[in-house]
Amino acid sequence: MNLREKHLQSALKDLDKKRQENQSIARQRYQLVCEKAPEIAKIRQTLAEQTSYFFQETMRSPEKKAEFTEALQNLQAQTDQTITTLLASHHLPADYLQPVYDCPHCQDTGFLPNLNACLCLKKAFIEKAYQQSNLAPALASQNFDSFSFEVYGTEKNKTYGISPRENMHTIFEECHHFAAAFGQNYQNLLLNGPSGLGKTFLCNCIAKEVLEQGFLVIYLSAPEFFGFFEKYHFHHGETEIDYGFIQSIYDCDLLIIDDLGTEVITSVTQSDLFQTLNRRINDQKATVISTNLSIAQLSKTYSERTISRLLGEYTPLLFFGDDIRKKRYL
Ligand SMILES: [Zn+2]
Numbered sequence: 306m307n308l309r310e311k312h313l314q315s316a317l318k319d320l321d322k323k324r325q326e327n328q329s330i331a332r333q334r335y336q337l338v339c340e341k342a343p344e345i346a347k348i349r350q351t352l353a354e355q356t357s358y359f360f361q362e363t364m365r366s367p368e369k370k371a372e373f374t375e376a377l378q379n380l381q382a383q384t385d386q387t388i389t390t391l392l393a394s395h396h397l398p399a400d401y402l403q404p405v406y407d408c409p410h411c412q413d414t415g416f417l418p419n420l421n422a423c424l425c426l427k428k429a430f431i432e433k434a435y436q437q438s439n440l441a442p443a444l445a446s447q448n449f450d451s452f453s454f455e456v457y458g459t460e461k462n463k464t465y466g467i468s469p470r471e472n473m474h475t476i477f478e479e480c481h482h483f484a485a486a487f488g489q490n491y492q493n494l495l496l497n498g499p500s501g502l503g504k505t506f507l508c509n510c511i512a513k514e515v516l517e518q519g520f521l522v523i524y525l526s527a528p529e530f531f532g533f534f535e536k537y538h539f540h541h542g543e544t545e546i547d548y549g550f551i552q553s554i555y556d557c558d559l560l561i562i563d564d565l566g567t568e569v570i571t572s573v574t575q576s577d578l579f580q581t582l583n584r585r586i587n588d589q590k591a592t593v594i595s596t597n598l599s600i601a602q603l604s605k606t607y608s609e610r611t612i613s614r615l616l617g618e619y620t621p622l623l624f625f626g627d628d629i630r631k632k633r634y635l
Contacts, residue, residue: 308437308553309521316429317415324413327405334401342395345388345402352384427519434516437523447509449481456629469626473503476622480507484514487559487591495615496595498624504595508561511593520558527568530554534577555584558591565596570606579611586618594619 339346359377363370389399406412411423454477457470465472476496483492494511496504508524516522525533537551554560560581568574585592594615596603604612 307549308557312430312433315433316426319429320413320415320426323407327407327413331405338402342391345391348384348387352380355380431516431519434521447506448513449510452477452510458626462625465625472625476624479622480511484511487515487518487520491589491591493591493619494593495619495621496624497621500597501628502624502626503629504624505563508563508593508595512561515559522559522561523554523557524561526563527565530562531568531574531577538573554581556588556590560585561593563595565594566598566606575608579608582611582614586614
C-alpha cells in the first residue's frame, strides 16, 4: 500500500470512529430523554408507526401518493413542534434528538452526496500527511510568513554583484512562487550553498505550503532518504519499510531531499539517487534538493548521469553570505 492509500485509509478510519462516537452520543441522549420525558419517546414511536402505515398505504394505492406524502409531512411537522416544546420544558435544546455529526456536509462519511470528497476528509488526509512528514514541530515556526531577511548582509558581494539580502529576496520569491503555484507548473529546485544560510528553513516553508494545499509531500534528510533504501535492499521483511513507501518516494507529489552530500556514498546509493531523480523527472513529479556541495563538488561526488539530470532539470538557487546562525548569537 502506498502512502497516499495509507493516509486515506487512516483518515477514513478516523471518520468511522467519529461516526460511531456520535451515534453513541445520540443513543445516550435518547435514553436520557426516555427517562426524563417518556412522553417524547411515545410520540416518536407513534410517528414511526404512522410513517410505516403511510408507506404501506402508498404501496397499496399509488394514485394517492401525493395525498399520503402531504399528510405524512404535516404529521412530521406537528410532531417536531410538539417534541421541541416538550424538550424546552425539560431544559433541553431543540436539536437534542437530531443525529449528531461533526461535519454536517458529509454526515461524517467523508463524501458529499455527489460522491466528491468532503473538505473534512481532505483536511484529515493533510493531517495524516503532516504526521508522516515528521515536520509538524518545524512547520509551526518555519514558514514563509516567519522568514526574516534582516539576518542577511546588505554589503554587495564582489563575485555576484549583489548583496546576500538582495539574493535572498530573489530566492525567497522563487521558492514562494514554486509552492504557491504547485500543481500548475512542473519545476524542480536545487538549493545550493554553504551551511547556515537558510536552505533547510526554506525547504520547510515549501513543504508546509504544499502540504496545506493537500498534496502528498515526503521530506527526508539525505541520510534518511538513503537509509530507507538501505533498509529496503538489505533488511527487507525485518523492518516496516515496505515497497509501498519506496514507491511513494518515487511518486509522491513533492519529494524534498535535504542536505544531499551528507550521506555515505556507495555505488548502491548512487544508483538509488539516480533512479529516484530519473523516475520523478520522467513522471513530471517535482523534487526539491538542498545541498552544501558546490556544483563542482557535486560533479566530483555523483555519477555523470545524475549530474546531467540535476543540471538539466533543476532550477539552481545559489545561496551566499555569512552563516546567519552565528549572527543570531552575536
Ligand atoms: Zn465532511
